Amino acid sequence: MDVYLPIANLSVNGLVIVALGALTGVLSGLFGVGGGFLTTPLLIFYGVPPTVAAASASTQVTGASVSGVLAHRRRNGVDYRMGGLTIVGGVFGAGIGSLLFRFFQSVGQIDVVISVLYVVMLGSIGTIMLREAIDTIRKRQTSEASQARKRRHHPLIAALPMRWRFYRSGLYISPLAPVLLGVMVGILTMLMGVGGGFILVPAMLYILGMSASVVVGTSLFNILFVTMATTMVHALTTKAVDLVLVALLLLGSVTGAQYGTQLAQKAKPELLRLVLAAIVLLVAARMFLGLFYQPEEIFTVLNL
Structure with missing residues (x-):
């Protein structure tokens, strides 16, 4: 079924x-991440121009975040x-990202x-996730008791002026x-077309020191409005x-997320993290190799 x-x-x-949207939806429901960080590279692999892939993926993330925010709000x-x-901060950052996007677009x-951003971000995050998943599995196999991490914000956070109380966190x-x-x-x-949850959630936990019970919901709340602004x-x-691309992606992701949620209830969390880390690293490796491929047609058409 060809669609223009x-x-x-x-x-x-x-x-x-x-x-493709269903696949990212399954990953979203299965691993508890937005799936947007895989949507853009997968679209690029399929042949969609990176600029369109990044912009459209952020729109898809907006739609996919609504149900998540409502679910966390109820609890x-x-x-x-x-x-x-x-x-x-996200809206201000989107403005900065827009200027950077236009600049890099103007110089081709x-x-x-x-x-490059995807290679660096996915490679770093995939490596961290893989190491944590392997450590968790090893401790379970050796019956080694894991010590609970004391929730404490980063020392740089304590050095910042002024302080507010965040009671829920x-x-x-x-x-x-x-x-x-x-x-x-x-x-x-703005630059990558991602919701930012795969960066925001770890940062909220390990840098800000937020309570795990509100991290995901607060992250989705941020993603919802920031992706609206970037769109x-x-x-x-x-x-x-x-919008045609966005509609097709949403059609698949909404359905896929339901199946992913059901699968997540039956699988072990450490194995899920291990599989997700492997997927992230594979995508990062493919993006890295793509930087050195010579395209079949080494020219482009510029609309003046």
């Missing part, structure tokens, strides 16, 4: 795009004060920048910390959001 993508300016098999798992500050290097820290974290996530969301910025500046 007007912004990407190419025809694709609609069923393949729906299946009081969202720190709205913390989330509001990260959103302020945006495709390379997106690929159980923190007394400077509001500048979540704002700066939001700026970083906003820039990456609007992309639509007004880069004009790279392909």
Whole structure:
């Protein structure tokens, strides 16, 4: 079933795009991550231009985050004060990311920048996840008791001026910390088309020291509004959001997330992390190799 993508300016098999969305949806439900960090590279592998892939993937993440926020809100798992500050930083970061996006696009290097960012981010995160999963499995096999990590924010956070109380997160820290974290996530969301959850969740846990009970819900709350902002910025500046592509991805991801959630209830968490780490590293390796491939047609058409 061929479908024409007007912004990407190419025809694709609609069923393949729906299946790709379903795959990222399954990963979202199975591993508890947004799946957006895999949507962009998979679209690039399929032949969608990186600029369109990044812009459209951020739009898909917006739709996929709504149900997650509502679910965590029902169990009081969202720190709205913390989330509001990260959103302020995220919107500001999206503006900075827009300027960077346009700059790299003007010099013809945006495709390379997106690929390099994915190689670095996915390679680093995949390695950390793989090491933690292997350590957890080894401790279980040797019956070694794992000590609970004391929840404490990073020393740099304690050095920041002013302090607010975040009662849901159980923190007394400077509001500048979540704002700066939001700026970083906003820039990456604009450039990479990701929700930022795979960066935001570990940062909230290990840098800010937030309570694990509100981390995921607060992260999704941030992702929802920051991806909305980046989608609007992309639509007004880069004009790279392909709504036909987004609709096909959402159709698949909404369905896939339901199956992923059911599978997650039956599998061991450490094995899930191990599999996810392997998938992330494989995608990073493929993106790395893609930086050195010579394209079949070493020219492009520029619309003036």
